[in-house]
Amino acid sequence: MEAASARKDYDTAIALGWVALAEPETRLAALRGLVHATLGAGRLEEAAHYAARLVQGGKIALDVILEGVVALSRGELHQAAGCFTHALEMDGTHPLAAVGLFQALSGSREALAAALDRLVPALSWNAETNDTCLAALRGLVAGGAVPAVVYTCAGRIEGIAAAPGVRAELIWNGLTVDQATLVPDQRDPGLCLFTFTVPTDLAGNAQVQVTVNGMPVPGMPLPAAMTRPPRLLARFTRISASATPGFAPQGDAEWSVLAWDAAHPARPVALDLVDRDGQMRRLVFRPEEEGARPAEPQTVSVGQGVRPLFPATGEPAYWQGGALPGEDAVRPRAPVSGLRRPVDIIVPVYGDAAVTRACLAALRDSMAGVQVGPSVEVILIADAPADAAVTALVDEVATEGWATVLRNPGNLGFVRTVNRGMALHPDRDVVLLNADAMVHGDWLARLAAAAYRDAAIGTVTPLSNDATILSYPDPEGTQLAEVSVPFLDGLAAMALSGKVADVPTGVGFCFYIRRDCLDDVGYFDAETFGRGYGEENDFCWRARARGWRNVAALDILVGHVGGSSFGGEKADRIAAALALLDQRHPDYQAAVHAFIAANPLLPARRALDVAWAxxxxxxxxxxxxxxxxxGTDRFVDGQVASLMAQGIxxxxxxxxxxxxxxxxxxxxxxxxxxxxxxxxxxxxxxxxxxxxxxxxxxxxxxxxxxxxxxxxxxxxxxxxxxxxxxxxxxxxxxxxxxxxxxxxxxxxxxxxxxxxxxxxxxxxxxxxxxxxxxxxxxxxxxxxxxxxxxxxxxxxxxxxxxxxxxxxxxxxxxxxxxxxxQPHPDREIPAVEPTPARPSMVRVAVVGAIGDAKGHGVLLACARDARARALPLEFLLVGYSRDNTPLLETGRVRVTGVYAADEAVDLVRAYQAHLGFLPSVWPETWSYTLTEMLAAGLAVAAFDLGAQAERLRMHGRGMLLPLGMTAPRINDALLELARRQGIVPSADAVPASA
Incomplete structure (x- = not known):
């Protein structure tokens, strides 16, 4: 049957081809058709004839490769090798040319050795996306043509060596950066495999070499761009039929698909289309002529439930537009009952080994009573950590076996890493758990229960000590070291059992996403939000637009170190994320600020406060x-302290x-x-x-x-x-x-x-x-x-x-x-302390916050009079006034500023005040400032009014002045009080009227 079909194709091509040859623009296409038809029909002589004519008129590498395939089919290995070599001269990384040359030369060790400089780089370039090229590399090593080969996979360096006794090293600038551990190849016991993850600072920035037993591997040094961390993207354009709304292109339809690496546009990219049964179809997008032109889109028919994945990194192919244009109808919600799904807990790991270890220890403890396996799987994804301590921790978890450990081929960044985790099991809900989050108890059961309290709930976030709009006890955030997560989580579970509240956005430190929401809304936008911040806000806003609810689970509190993943970059990343969110969702920030102003979580926080109290x-x-x-606050503070000391x-x-x-x-x-x-x-x-x-x-x-x-x-x-x-x-x-x-x-x-x-x-x-x-x-x-x-x-x-x-x-x-x-508790009042006999100025202390009732006007008038009459008198305001400026302008007032309650006496003494003055014009009920001046050993002048007069009479210290006394008379009285204390200014400039 196959022969008959090929014969039919051949006859058709002959009938059409000779007519087409008369048209120059279709001549090459017709000749290609004839080559394929005759080759498929087994007419190798005719195929060779048409192939020779095909390459005479064109300079296209693929046509030369086609001629080589015909020669290979005829057993003309030398001719075939020449064709494939010529094709590699035209396009140095073409996978078909490289594989063809390997096949043509595999029978001749000498010829193969002569072609290695051209063959190995071409095979290595395509090994990531082409299994046949990878098999050819394995064949070179297994056949002894080379001791080892390497190729890059998403920035990571993969190697194949001939024997377990070799030593592989990664070299940069003459220095050994890393040494690889070789492991036996399970598919071929005669080979060993090794891997290098290029340090973050070098990846994509510096040429590196790989040596085996001290000798460079063929193809060294690797160009810097080959080790650059990937940024894989895909674009889907519907050509025909309708597709079910959602992230992945679903429904029977024709699609134009293009995938590329934005970080390294010349790199070939593979995209796997995986159906519900796990069947996979791979598309390879290879820029032509070593990146001179971008890859061409491919047209595919995509069936129901197909997921696009990048095999190199495990990421889902993010569909840039989210939902298809014009398809904004909300998907119908299934009833809540029976929707419980298995859950993947995804923990991306990169830095801060100590915090990560604490996070994982808390997570493992919380899993002790949970059925791990079909119901819950912890998936730890190492994002090429630069810290050896983090790598060692990941290895430790892998050895213990309580979590599934995956390792990114290079540093993908937070967003791409969680996308990879969410794409692993398309039938499971997911929890994204930062490596700086601390869980406790049955947190997961409560979180999952919250997710299914309503059919429209798409995302759930717990409370935390540091989670922006979901923070407790301080709504502005609290350091983790200052609270107890088990204690606060227990409070939440008791006081707010089963409670949820709608929020405009979730917070990514601990973020539950139902799978039906994820299928509807799409994965995180890794291209827009880069390494992190803003991606979950964008997701929540897209979910909200499609009718999903974002809720807070009020009966859970998860600890959060806060910003540990990005350190000092946090503020800049937040600012950049907000700018991107403003562009994409102009109403996002307004909604969040309205939420904060309305404070709908206040009753929940208040309930937790009451439970704590x-x-x-x-x-x-x-x-x-x-x-x-x-003084009122001072007395109340003292009473509080006294009651608490009594156990009240x-x-x-x-x-x-x-x-x-x-x-x-x-x-x-x-x-x-x-x-x-x-x-x-x-x-x-x-x-x-x-x-x-x-x-x-x-x-x-x-x-x-x-x-x-x-x-x-x-x-x-x-x-x-x-x-x-x-x-x-x-x-x-x-x-x-x-x-x-x-x-x-x-x-x-x-x-x-x-x-x-x-x-x-x-x-x-x-x-x-x-x-x-x-x-x-x-x-x-x-x-x-x-x-x-x-x-x-x-x-x-x-x-x-x-x-x-x-x-x-x-x-x-x-x-x-x-x-x-009942007098206030009072200080011990010492005797009046001696002062220098002849100071240049009599310094009068005024203590407190001096407003109008406290005598601001009196103090200002006295200072102005002292200046006007050139009196040997200055005022020290220990504290501040309602307006310091006019006081300072007199040149007779010094202001210390705000002081603590226990500092006033020391300040009075430090500034060597000679007298005290209480200018208050209302009947005080006690006056702590009078107490402080007396405790500093000063004689005090005050108006004959209220508690100040009563207390001065009781202590027998100072001078009482008639209320309403003029500023000149007050100043004269102050100088008289100084004289009575033995303080005589050196100028002896006291007016006779005193």
Whole structure:
């Protein structure tokens, strides 16, 4: 039958060919047809005749090869060798010419030896993509023509040697870079195989040699480009019929296919089309004339379920366009039940041996109770690591056998490596696990369960200590060394069991992809996103466009070192990835920022915080106080420390950002004393207040201490006061003065007038009860009634001084408030320390953050007067003021800047202050700054007002000044106080009026 078919082809060719010969443009094509037809029909004489005519008129290597094939078929080996040699002269890497020459010369050892310089490079060039060329190389070694040969495979150097006793070395610049271990060839016991992975710094950049027993292998040195890591790409163009939407070209259709290596365009590239039964068809794309022209596309008919793979690297052929143009319909989702699939855990490995070892140890421990095999397979892919310690670790895992170990032929980069892993088993789901991620417990079971909670879920990412939008406990990310993964993962499993939340994108450190999603959306875009960053975001956005959900598994927390894979390159890679994502998905960043602003994971993080806090024991005492700064915060911090020292758990409730009448939403934050990492106990808006109370109850709160009510809405205050017994500590006069410090619009003590005057003051000057709200519209009488009720309900209202208690009692007569005087814990006050007898200037210390109520205007007036009258007087501001500039411009004020609470006394002493001055114009309730000046051994001047006056009288130190005293009189008094302390300026320039 075959003979009859060939005869028919021959007859047809004869009939058509002689007619075609009359047309010059079709003459060569007709002659080729005649050669093939006569050769196929066994008419070798006629085939030789047409082949001779064919090569007379053309300069095409393939025509010369065709003549050589005819000669080889006729047994004319010398003629055939001449044809193939001539073809190699025309195209030095043509695989058919190389194989033909080998076959023609294989019977003559001498002739074969003479042709090795041309033959070996041509066979080696094509061995990666042409099995016949590889077999010819093996034949050269097995026949003794050469002791060894090498060829490149995706940048890696593969070698074949004649005997196990040889020594193979990789040489660069005269130095031995590597020595290969030879292993017996299972197909031919007389041969051995060896492999070199060219170091990353040399690959593609330097010529290298391979020696066997000290002698260069034929074809050395290898051109630098041959060891360049590949960047394999493929393009599919539909010619006919329809294809099922998806990544791989599916459905019965004609396709134009082209594959190439973007890193080395001259390199031939093989592409395997693998069907569902594992049957493979290989396409080889070979640039013509040693890369002078690109390879030609090939037309193929592709059936259902075919996957394109690059055999050299194991990568799937990424289809650049993703889904086919115009085919954007979402694939139908199968029901959730029965969709559980086996899972491949893919771990790319490259650098940081210590972190990688920890990752693999945690992974192996977590697999102890998992059926490994048909259900779960760990696949470790070594991406040509440059670190010998990483290579040794990979070898160790391979020896232990608990994971499948694959080794890339060269450094493919992260994205291509995971693509290779995802293409291994087309029926399995995948988990991409970074080599700097730490898993725990039954993480995989929980992750897989999350993936199948809904048919439309395509990707799942767990929480982590460092995973951008999925970070916990700090939403900005936490160092792995600062948390316990088993502890946090256990919290998540307990507090958020079975919970998932939609997210705009997954995060690649631990990334579960369902296979049906992967089939629909396509593999990662290795060409666009290079070695890493942005590839999973691009995938998630493509998945989202096709109707898939990206979710976070809230009941899992996987540890993450964060950025270990790229080290110092991380910031640059992120910036580059965002730029690429903006080009491809213009709405991506806006969606992510909207997600962050909406903070939908706050309830989950808050639940974890509550669970964490409960492990610390009952938090029985609730302290209510906004962050105010100054003495109030200092006292609260001290009280927290005291309670914790007694074994009492403390929760601090901080109102922050509470709205004004314009409708701004309120927010409060809980701080667990001793657990500063808990940052998500935040409650937004009035609707969250029930959650707040429920969480406080869960934490074990049994009593409350109210320190301040600024920013606390009446509803919350009533809910808290009605639930637990409480004390109130008085730090200022917010309880009856909405301006808090009894200072009116002139920034002076108001004298505590009748309520009608207070109403006018608030109306004209505003109040400070809400953040950012200086408007009036707050009836003072109403405010005082509500505060009177709050104070009357307290078990104790604790005042630090008698002066404070008297003022409060005067404002709330007959209200039943249980007042108690309890001074703040105080420092030891030493005697006044001696100072130099005749300093050039009397240096007066003013301590603290000096605003209007604290006497900024008084200090500025005194400094200006000292300059105007040339007084021997200067001021040392230990701290800062609301506006340092005019103070400094006087030339009589020095400013130290912000200080820690325990630094003030040392700063006063270090700057050798002679006196202290407390310019505060409101009746202080205690004044820590007075304490610090007294503790520094200074005599202090202050206005005869409030706690400052009471305490100075008690200590008998300093001078009390009438409130409202002018700046010149104040300066004169300060110089008088200096004289009383024995401090006399050298100029003795004290005015007589003092």
């Amino acid at each position: 409960r492990t610390l024991g009952p938090q029985t005492c609730l302290l209510l106080c906004p962050v105010l700064g100054g 758990g403390v929760v601090v409730l901080r109102p922050e950002g509470w709205g004004d009448e314009a409708g701004e939403m309120p927010r409060v934050r809980l701080e667990i004393a001793g657990a500063p990492r808990l940052q998500s106990l935040v409650y937004e808006g009035l609707a969250a207040l029930p959650d707040l109370l429920r969480n406080l109850q869960t934490l074990g709160v049994g009593r409350m201490v109210v320190h301040h009510v600024k920013g606390v809405p009446a509803m919350l205050l009533a809910m808290l006061a009605g639930r637990w017994p409480y004390d109130v500590h008085i730090h200022d006069y917010v309880w009856y003065c909405p301006r808090i410090n009894l200072v009116d619009g002139s920034d002076r003590y108001c004298g505590e007038p009748a309520v009608a005057v207070c109403e006018a003051c608030v109306r004209d000057n505003g109040h400070f009860l809400r953040s950012g709200d200086l408007a009036g519209n707050l009836p003072v009488a109403t405010w005082r009634r509500s505060m009177a009720a709050l104070l009357a309900g307290a078990q104790r209202v604790i005042c630090p001084t008698q002066d404070t208690a008297r003022r409060l009692a005067a404002q709330f007569p007959g209200s039943g408030i249980r007042l108690a005087v």
